[in-house]
Amino acid sequence: MYSILVVEDHREISNIVLKYLENEGYQGTLAENGIEALEYFNGNTFHLVLLDIMMPGVDGFQVLSEIRKISDIPVIMLTAKQEEVDKLRGFDQGADDYVIKPFSPRELMRRIKALLKRTYPSHDAQILSYGNLELDLKSMKLFKDQHEIMVTTAEFLLIKTFIIHQEQVLSREQIMALAFGEAYDGYDRNIDSYVKRLRQKIEDDPKEPMFIHTKYGIGYVFGGKK
Template identity: 40%
Template sequence: MFNILIVEDEIKITQVIKAYLDKEGYHCIVANNGEQALEFFLKNSIDLIILDRMLPDISGEEICEKVRKISKVHIIMLTAKTEDSDKIDGFNIGCDDYVCKPFNVKELVLRVKAVFRKMDVENKDLLKFSDELEIDMNSHEVKVRGKKVELTNTEYKILLLFAKNQNKVFTREQLLELTIEEHYEKIDRVIDAHVKNLRQKIELDTKKATIIKTVYGVGYKFGL
């Protein structure tokens, strides 16, 4: 279930938006001012923010800028300002979409659905395990605890194999066949060397590995 933060000080508009999104099966959290919005954002896992530009305490622009410093969450901004320059300003500060008031709530719902369809496509190519490990299968980029790490092609193959098979224990022979292409390297201790190098790049403590664990007498398994 996707979590949506609705930030709008006009209660009736908030109620209508929430009712339509609730009907679509989304979980909505409502904030009626900027301070509350930032508090709720920090305390919850939010997938999308519907953000009114004109709020009584903190402007939508300021909220957008604060959120953008820490998150790439999708932001749809609601505004009564319809000039092109206003829209450009909104995009420049980090909003992803713009809906001008008055608006058709059904159109807003369609825009929300489009955001989550895009996220579903993107997430199919992204393996993420909490904040510990993230593997982008399109770019082959690997992040460990939020920091990018550089892996060799073989190290990447080994890590990806484990991440895709979280409950499987692999023997050294299986890892050789599935990740090593060079025929002259087909000796099982080669895998130990690759795993050792990989652990040095991704583990906090290589002696107490938590991402790639040793299964004594058998081989290795994924630990997350």
């Protein structure tokens, strides 16, 4: 099941969108402001974000900017504005699509379906595995010994990168580019924090890791011998 974060401060609109998402078989989560949206995003795994631009406090452009620092998740912007400059600004910041209010919920569902299909093609391998770890790319879930381990979007992207590039020594800069894209402008030491949290979740003994090994002065290597 695809999980979608809906960021919309007008309850009438969000109720309609959530109902249509449910009817389409998606799991919708509502955030009613920018701060709440970032809290949900950093603590959960989502496949797509519907993001309203005009919100009090932290607006949609600011939320999009923060999301793009750690993730290339597909984002559809919702806006009542039709000025070309707003669209260009959103696309420049990494938005994947725009829907102008008032919109047809059916059209929105078609756009969501098309974007999900492009982002998560069914003909690609759906499971990555290493030892007793399995990563389901479609559901964005991580399993160890067939038991689900809850991970954030950033942690999911990190473990995916490690498994794909297993037994390769990667610098922090390489990890940032591979996991989060060249446009990621976070600090390389952010990777250390992500690795620490991931070790707490997947290692039997985080102090004696079996999966993620530190290469002092260089970066990290996943799997193989120390």
